[in-house]
Every structure is written in structure tokens, then in C-alpha cells.
Amino acid sequence: SLRLMALVAGRLFSGYSVTDVSPRGENIGLSLTPDGRTPWQADGISPHLSHPADQWFSENASGLQEKIMAIIRDLPMDALSWADIPLKDEIESLCAPLLPGWIPSLLVRLDGDVPVLRISFAPGPPFVLAVVPRVTSATLPVMLRADLNENILRALAPVVGLPIKWAEFNREKVEALAARSLERTKIVENTRSAVEVTFNPDQLSAVEAEVESPKYSLRAWVAAYAGSDARYPEIGLHMGRKFMPFSGWDMELYGEWILSANDFSLESRWGVRWSPWKGIMAGAEQAFPGNETWYRLWLEGGERAPYLWWRISERGWHHLGAGYRINRRVSLEIHYDGRVEDKISLKAISDL
Template identity: 45%
Template sequence: MSVVSFSGASNDSFAANNRRAAAAIGLAALLLFALSGKPAFCDVIVEGFPEWLERVALRSLSAVWDEVAPRQVDGEEKERVLSLVASRLLQGYIVQSVSVRGDEARFVFRAAGAPFPWSVVLTYGNLPPPPAEWLEKDTAAFVPAIESALEGIPLEALSWGDEAFREFVRDLAREALPGWDAVPLVRLRERGAQLQIQLVPRPPLVLALVPRLRSTTLPLMLRKDLHEGLLADLSPLAGLPVPWVKRHREEVEAWAGRVLSERNTVRNSRARVEVTFVPETLAPLDVRVESRKYTISAWAAAYAGTDDRYGEIGLHLGRKAQPWSGWEVELYGEWVAALNDFAVESRWGIRWSPWGEAWLGAEMAYPGETLWWRLWVDGAKPGRPYLWWRWSEDYGNNGGLGWRLTEHLSLELHYDERDKDEVSLRAVGNL
């Protein structure tokens, strides 16, 4: 097997005196074509080529006709010279006829010899599924279009039509595969030739995913495992073109959702998964995982600006249900321990979500058997405010207005009418 690379056309020198003029005209035409790259001024009609190759033939023959047309010779002589030069310029094709009518020259060509057999294959490296499946789907019409463009094209024609063919392939790739360069290479076979088209990703590329996994129902330890697994499973996206990945954004989101749904943590907790993907060089992947069955959270808090409060740790365990469509109800228990003496306050309550991220509920706190009415408004998303508040007939108001700095750290303004310093600053770390 041998490899044929694309190269430009060349002109043979003519030995015979009656061909020297034609050779000179041909060389002048090639020079003019190379310098200008534009169609000439006189009318030229070319038949027998596909559209992508016809443009090259038209430019070359127009340059020749511009040189021949002004000469004071009869039409037959012009036709003879044009036929001779055209056969030298456009290798692989036979000049079937040339006719001159005033300022118009008409050329009719046919391929020399039997139809040349071509085969076309795509190569794009070791791309795993599902991106490989998306690429295969995008190129389903790409290969037939290339095969149709090469049908009946002699191998020699690519010596003078290589740039036009490369441009044709690039234009098809830009439409079907944004962000990919299509590089053609011809390999000769025992019979015919194989055109290999190498797909090469073009910058900007997706260099890395930046998953942000948030949840109000799963603890940090479980979220960390999901985060690391998601990075590993979606690693094939790294190195792919951003415009092409943007076209398949919905498939990426569905893929990430399937990957998470197969995890034991998500499956056992019957969690709901929502994924939002932004195709960029450092691509954010915002994931929300909320269990329909359980709520598990833990935290540690420290206070500033008060002498009435010590640091504390807390645990929240809840069992959720959906008695009516669109409603969520949770039975929960909370345990809060002060770090100075580890005295534990337990809270037992019920809450329901009338809409979105808001919850309303009531809880009984021990020791003391105190009834508190409670409100939560929290989307668990970094960079957003949140609110929790509770009220008791015996102890008044207690609550906090906070801001989530990261997925794991929040800062809030804390208020409690039971304390001497009613207002303090509270830092909360989610565990």
C-alpha cells in the first residue's frame, strides 16, 4: 500500500515547435491563476465536473481564455490551442469538445478511462461512548456526501483540485461537526483508493469539568463520593471541541443524570437528579441531588459577638413522604450539642413544603417540652441567601439570615431573644 499526498499541478515542456506557443500560454495562465485566484473577464462555460471541482477548472480555463481571446487568429485555431492547454492543465480528464463563439468559450470534459473506485472512512481516535455515538450520528450523512463528491473523479484530478477538495471537506465538516477539522488523506489500494478523513478537534476545547453537587438531603460524605465518581465517568468530555459539545449539551446532561442515577446512594435514597451543563473551556456542571425518601445532614457552628453561645454540632435525620402530588412531608429529629458541656437539645417535628424551597413546620424541643413553629427557605446553592426562623410562645424568636459562601461553608446573622446578646455572627460548616 502506498500513500498519495495532495500536490499542485505541473506543466510539461513541449518539444515540438508547434506546441511552444500553447505551452507558453499554459504557463502564463497558471501564473495568472496563482496570483489572482479569481475568474477571468471573458465568458467561459465548463461542463463535465462536479461543482467543487468545476470552480477550479473554471478559474484555470478563464485565465487561459483571457490570453487566447485577444489574439487575431480564427476560431478553429483558438479551439485547437484551448483544447491542447486544457488537456495539459486538467489531468485525468479528456477534452471532449471546445467551441468558441465570440467572447464565449465552452469546454466539455469527461473522465479518462473507467470510473475510478473510491472508498471513504472516518477516523477520530479512541473516543469512548457516548461521545463516539454522538459523533457517529453527526457524521451519518457526512461520509455519503464525500462519496458522492468523489464519484467518477480520477485520482489525477486531485493533483490540481486538492485545495478545492480540502475546502469542500472543511465546509461539510463545519456544518455537521462544529469545532472539528477534517483532514483528508488518500491511500492507494490494489484496486482504487481509500480516502481517510481524520477528524481533529479544534480549540477552544473542554479542558476540564467543574462539577458543583448540592443537596439538602444528603450529607457531605455521600456527596463527595458522587462528585468524584461523576468526574471519572464524564472524563471523556475533556479534549473535545466546545462548539460541538455545546450542540450536545442536552445529551451531556442526560448522560450525567444516568451516571448518578446508577449510584447506590442515589438509587437507595430514590433521589431526584437535576443537571445543568454549561459548555466552556472549564465547563461548570451544576448538579442537584435530592432524596425523595430521607434527609440526612450534619453541621458544626461557631459564634462571634456573643458571650451567651458556644460552638455546637448538630445532626438532622428525616423521613420524607409525598401524600399528595406536588407536596412533600417530612418527619424529622434534630440533635444539637454544645461543645462546652455537650448538653444535647433534641427536636422532634413535622414539616411540609407548600412550594419550591420553602418549608413550614412545627417541632417539640427537649428538655423543656417547648413547641416551636418553624420556617425554612433554602436552595442550598452557593452564592445565594437562605433563611430559617422559629417562634415559641414561651421564648419568642430565634433564627438566622445567611449566605452560602461555598457548598460547605455558610455565614449568617443569628438572632435569639433568649440570649443577652440577641444578635451574633454564626459560621456554619456542613459536614
């Protein structure tokens, strides 16, 4: 019976010879030896990708060909008649940690007398369908941030259509690509801004870019009031120059100009402010006309968050606003000005 088992096994496992058959309890053990040595070659075919995604693929696949050769080196050609599916499963298990989201396909062809195993790759769903950029900045106006959003869309165009798993695997490369594209813009170069990018791979992949200038701050806005006859629509501009007199002391010299729409009267404020923690600033400013000193506090909460600012003059006048930033452009606040008869009003602000 053992001879019969050896004969059957030899026919089932083409390409191998049965050298030993031995009973092992309720099972039977077979020892197989390949019939000669097959001079295999492995040829990995990269998919057609835009730059720099093609470079990422080559880097991820580095060393894969050697690992595949280690599997097929002692595999007889005839064994593919029964071992093709296990071979594909084994190669897929090799590719999965290196190229997640890519599905390998195998094709064997003869190059003269040399069998060549060609491995090609197809992307597997789900895919990145679109990139959704959002640039935030406390030092750059909205009108400049819109150009940076367009820049991210252009830079990350090669990511669209790629498997989400692979985009996740190369997250740092995607973030670096977006950051480099922003750092090369004139806006970022001229303001010497620092860029930090976060990529969240999904079908609609969010790209959060924080662009902050350590040297300058610039903001422009328009505002309108409701509930007060003493307040009129206005347009404002803030320009600042940051500096650090001591380590850890973030300070800014700034000027603000507010133009009233009813009589085109202009109020200017010249001051200095200090930020002990992120989102908190305190300072003093000189307001004209009137040449009056004001002390001022800012508490910034960021987008979709509450905020507060408060001014008190040397004569004891209070001027403050407590509001909520609805998005990167629009905010609403309760406005109080102790210098006018209708002290409380509702203020809507749109950043430019």
C-alpha cells in the same frame, strides 16, 4: 480562438474532455466530460478515542461516507492534480456540521486498480483541558456530595482533550453520561435521589449536578457564635422523611438534634414541615427538654445567596437567623434568640 481555448482548457483540467466552448457575454463557458469512470472507494478512519467518545464519533459520522462518495463518484483520478484543494474544502464543508472541531485529512492510495480516498481526523483547538464538577443538594450532606464529585471526574475523563466545539455538539450525551454515573452510586440509589446534570463546555468545563432525594433529607453541621456569652459551639444533625399526602403537597417529618459543646446538653426537635414553593418551608415542631411547641419558617436562597429562618414558640419567644451562604459548606448569619440575655450574636456554620 475557441479551438485554442478548448485545447488549453483540456490541458488545464486533466481528466476531463472539453465538449463545448461557447461565449457568454464577456465570459466563456466550458462544458467538461470526465474521461471514463473511476471506481472510487472512500474509507473513513476514526480517531483513537476512549469509550464512549468513540461511539459518539461513529454516531456523528454516520452517513458521512455516502455523502463523500456522492462527491468523488464521477471525479477522474487525473483531476486530483488540480482539484485536490477544492476537494478537501468540499469534504471539510461536509464534515463541519457533523463533526465540529475535527479537521479531516485526505490521502489517496491504490488498492490494486481501485483508488481509495482515506479520510482521517485530527482534533482542532481549543480543547477541553479539565472538567470541574460541582454537586448541589438540599437533601444530602456535603461529605456525601464530595464522593459524587469524584464520580463525575472519573466518568467524564474521556471528555478531557476533546475539541470544545465537539463537546458542545454532544452536550446531551456528556450530560447523560455524568447522570448515569451518579445514578449508579450507592448514595443516589439508597436515597432514591433524582439527578439533573448541566455541562458547560470550555477549556475548564463546569459540570453542575443537582442531586435531590424525594424521600429523605440529611444534614449535619457545626457552628460557633461570637458576641454572646450565652451561646457555645454546637454540632447539629437533621434527618427527615418526605411524603406527599396530596398531589403538589411536599411535606416532611423530621428530627433535629443539637449538642452543645460546653456541657454536652442535647436539644431535640421533632416536627413536620410543608413546602408550598421551592426554597420556602413552613411547619411546627416539638422541642425537648421542655416539651414546647414552636412554629417555624425557612426561606432558602441557595449557594452564594441570603437565607432566613424564624421560630416562634407557643409562649411568644422568637428565635431566628438571617444569613448568607458563602459557598456549599460555609455560611454566616445574624442570630437572634429572645430566650437569653445576649439576644443578638454572629453565627458561623460549616456543613459537614
